[in-house]
Amino acid sequence: MSKIDVFTLGETMVLFQPEKMLPLEYVRQFPKSIGGAESNVAIGLTRLGHSVGWFSKLGDDPFGRYIYKSIRGEGVDVSSCLFTDKAQTGLIFKEQLSAEDLNVYYYRKNSAASLMEAAELDESYISQAKILHITGITPALSESCYQTVMKAIQIAKRNKMTIVFDPNLRLKLWAAEQAKSVFNEIASYSDVILPGLDEGQFMTGMTEVEDIADTLMGMAEGDKTIIIKLGHNGAYLRTRDESSYIEGFPVQHVVDPVGAGDGFAAGIISGILRKEPLSLAVRRANAIGAMVVSVNGDVEGLPTLQAIERFMDPRGTARDVKR
Template identity: 40%
Template sequence: MIDIVTIGETMVLFYPFEDRPLKYTSLFSKSIAGAESNVAIGLSRLGKKTRWIGRLGEDPFGDIIISMLTSENIDLSKVMRDESNFTSVFFKDSNRYGDPEVFYYRKGSASSKWEPKHVQSDWFEDSKILHMSGITPALGINTLAFTRECMEVAKSLGLTVSFDPNIRYKLWTEENARDALLSLVPLCDIFLPGIEEAKFLLGDKPVEQLAKEFINLGLQTVAIKLGKDGAFGMSENGETYTVRGEKVSNIVDTVGAGDAFATGFLSIVADDPTNFSLKEALTLGNKLGSIVIREKGDWETLPSLELLEDTPIKSR
């Protein structure tokens, strides 16, 4: 049994080896990053069986991604390799005073060529949860329809569908982003927006009102990330819970915090998707989010189950 299937774009990441701006460095370190593979790595480290499905070029960058995800014990049996298109790459600039600036090279990539016809039912067999993000539908001409097909097939097979909007404003216009994402929300069971994303989709309203409106779209659960203030959750039966933010004395890099939250939240859901504790899911999601922002890296600092058990919670 696969606990969770994630589908999305993973890229090779290059960043300055030295702590200096991109334009002044000649040495780079390499890693990988992608919202869905970050979640797969995090859940695998927490003892869950995970499958990542992506579309990679038949190139060395695709090989790097395969190698690194294999080392994290992730099932890659459904990954597609594309001989005609390349694997995406991106660069992170060094920034000592806040989150790094990011430069993406992904237009025309293998990931942008997903189409609904590529979706196979055996991707989801013997699985509990599908997790996707709002990055995939923004990548290409047919990737919105592809995302919709994935969610519909997974639901028809009885999976719980989780969706993080993960809005990338550089990939599409605000109008297109809002229309596309709102069309996908009714297809998921669990929705994981940040507070600014929730307001972007539904307007500037109190968090509880936003949650109610999302639930009314057909969701079972919505968890709204509030940054340093924690998270707020609501279920379709009206249950609500607020978890307070944790104290973090030295915030280094907030990139990946949302994926870490999804990791913690979904690790609780995976134990019993039809009857999980909203309180426990929010608490663990919040805890993992606070861990990864203390160091650089999208997924490298995601903890193992043993390390997580040794990390105390310090609420504000």
Template identity: 40%
Template structure:
């Protein structure tokens, strides 16, 4: 069967996520709502809702959680033909607290020995990846196992050699690495394949040892990036390319409900705009807007807009129509 053409392809781990129904200590929660979670899956979901053709590559177990992930992909219109059902290893899951005060929720992961941790170069299908015009990578999937890290470098090298554009969000998970030094070394090396690097300010400081957004961006520009956008939280985003430098104000937020997924929403905004041929300033502005939309709704991806919702929203992109 011929591979469908894709706008974006990404790979990573998706988990079943159980979110507490009541606010407070996770240990005291008695009921939960099941959702699907995963940094790369959030980005794939957001781009698919905006009308892009998106492929997602992973491994899931032959279990109910795996079926749930596949059903979620289908419901969002994400292509799953390159997802392998693993006969030996299970699909991971996580527990997440509900925090009505807008603070970061408590999250407990149950992912050791998961099906996705078995991802390796054997999961690279050149005809599938190269059917896409853009590759999005995050720092989560490379952290889950040595073989998945090897796969990340292989994908990045092959896609760059094929002339595809690449975005990279560090999305740090220090507890999954043997040390912060190893994490910084490997993720900075992976970032060198990317056209666009999208670190948070604190992530950039950890990875580069530099303090200012200007210097963090310069670090990645010197290593081959075309552009860097540093996420500044409520202060917006800092953009730097070889010919442009700007701080883009944050989009207004009425109330912070759930901070998880803000960075993924930002990536959705940036990538979607760049794929549409928009300029970097517009891309960062849309990133701020979708990131703001994401944190005003409970759930990692529930706040990611459809194309109609994006157009209809009363945000800073109105002036760019």
């Protein structure tokens, strides 16, 4: 197993996204790709020059093997992944009727990934990493997945890893009351929390950005970094020592909004690994989100470090970044 900077875990599904904007019942061809919040972040980070380990349980079927090979082909270490013949790999279908009208259909109930178990985590492997990245999707898949996430958090705490939590609220997967309880539990252990505005409101009951950040800051002892995603308006950064709104990047034409938050998370984690000022990391994360929404697919728009620097400074005067 290779040494890694970041460890993440979660479900990736085979994604079928038509090239034409039509109701699904009229679509005859479905190009195949992959989609999953945690693997999106993993791929985003490898393109930015970092080493990432991704754990999941895949169906011992053609779709599971396709996901495994695809993520491995992006440079992510998948050596800890497991296959099972007890369940099938999950599927996603996207229906896009316009740039603003996007429907996503999941076929993931009782999927292979929902069978992940805490005992399957390898602490000696995970503890190599500096950062644990988790989302609120994985604990929603099953009780055993919830226990797996909590075990990963325990491992991270024991090994003094930084825990980055992106809520990624999916109310189709579980009841709102349970989701809120689990999100706030995970947030209390996390060092960096990356909610969207609606997720922050859901977790705290507050409506204003600053109040949400203050509430999340007070959920547990210790220093926390709160970064609230505000879409085209950028993001709000709050730490013990600073608070600021950081402007977003204009997008002329939104093609596919899915995956923008995952690109944002990759930008933040990359900045932490490079020990950059958080304001710079947030600015780059905003730029990555803008790039991702301009391209179809979950991972296709995730940029390399060179591409994001050109996007941020098209005149070619961007400073060198740490590599």
